[in-house]
Amino acid sequence: MKKQHFIHVASVYSAKNILYKNIINALKPLDGTLCESKQVAIKTIDRMFNHQLTTYIKSGGKAMPPNYSRYEFDSGIGIGIENVIIIHIFKVNRLLEEADVTTEELFINNL
Numbered sequence: 001m002k003k004q005h006f007i008h009v010a011s012v013y014s015a016k017n018i019l020y021k022n023i024i025n026a027l028k029p030l031d032g033t034l035c036e037s038k039q040v041a042i043k044t045i046d047r048m049f050n051h052q053l054t055t056y057i058k059s060g061g062k063a064m065p066p067n068y069s070r071y072e073f074d075s076g077i078g079i080g081i082e083n084v085i086i087i088h089i090f091k092v093n094r095l096l097e098e099a100d101v102t103t104e105e106l107f108i109n110n111l
Helices: 019-030 040-056 104-109
Strands: 001-013 070-073 076-079 087-092
Touching: 001 019, 019 040, 019 076, 019 087, 040 087, 070 087
Parallel strands: none
Antiparallel strands: 001 087, 070 076, 076 087
16 A cells, blocks of 8 residues: 545635735645655645745735744644645555545545
């Protein structure tokens, strides 16, 4: 069995400015993504978040960047971007031969 990690967008807040909107638009499509490891999932989220910050700053944006935090809970890891989005990363076990199982089924079975 190969261990993988499932990205779940747990909550999205109303965008207060262009920066927040761009972060939401970049991270929300990750909902349901399977990554080969916890580190890959975190790196993917971090890279997309940092890209949005860099792009916004280079364009002359003046909004204060949101606080970013990472925390652990019983069944996984949480990433909170204050007043923007909350993302959870869950470990799942999946046989590679069972490719007909959807990511939604994997998530539900691991709650």
